[in-house]
Amino acid sequence: MDIKMEMGPGILRRCPCGALTVVLTSKTKENPGRRFYRCGVVFGENHLFKWADEAIVEEIEALAEKQVAIENGMLEIKEQVIEFKKDLTEIVEVIAASSKHLRK
Template identity: 35%
Template sequence: MSSSSSVSGNTYFHRRHVERGTPKQCWCGKPAELCTSASRANPGRLYYCCRKGYIKRHLFKWADECLVEEVEDMKSVMSDMTKGISDLRVDVGRLEKELGKAEKMKCLMFPVVVCGFGMAIFWHYFFA
């Protein structure tokens, strides 16, 4: 247990200086490099580090943790998009109802317009 707490504390220290997801570069400006761990504890595990190499307080981030962060961020984006799509569907339904009402009004207005036009012709010929 003590080793896991020291690892999580160490991971927290590194994460304070690194953006979420896959890092593009170290805080010193050097590009991030994808490397493979050769340690006994993490053989073959991929990680990002500073091109200067693993120097204390420079970039170090496990690649699998980067992917987990990116998936978590995408879940949030997808949730927001899903809510936006739901809102749009509600708006489309409301607009379809309004369009149906407008079509009905058009059908009701046609006789009124024809009648008004007929009265204008009648007025023109008989009273003008």
């Protein structure tokens, strides 16, 4: 049996037909005890089938990419906060100088 209908990276929650996926365990000689995802309604062509170990590795890789993007976003925000603090300091200084000048 060589059904290989992978619909995308990672752990897929739904088959393209809309059905939820289920996790089962292979009982074949080739893959005894190996877990897999498949369509929860139909087993066959054009319905999801994916080995769980492969899906989990893909999921971890996708999460690692997201983490890098979040870290980069945080660095940008940190730089913006530093710039805002500098601007605020300048504004406070201008207000203090203007206030002092108006009192004279």
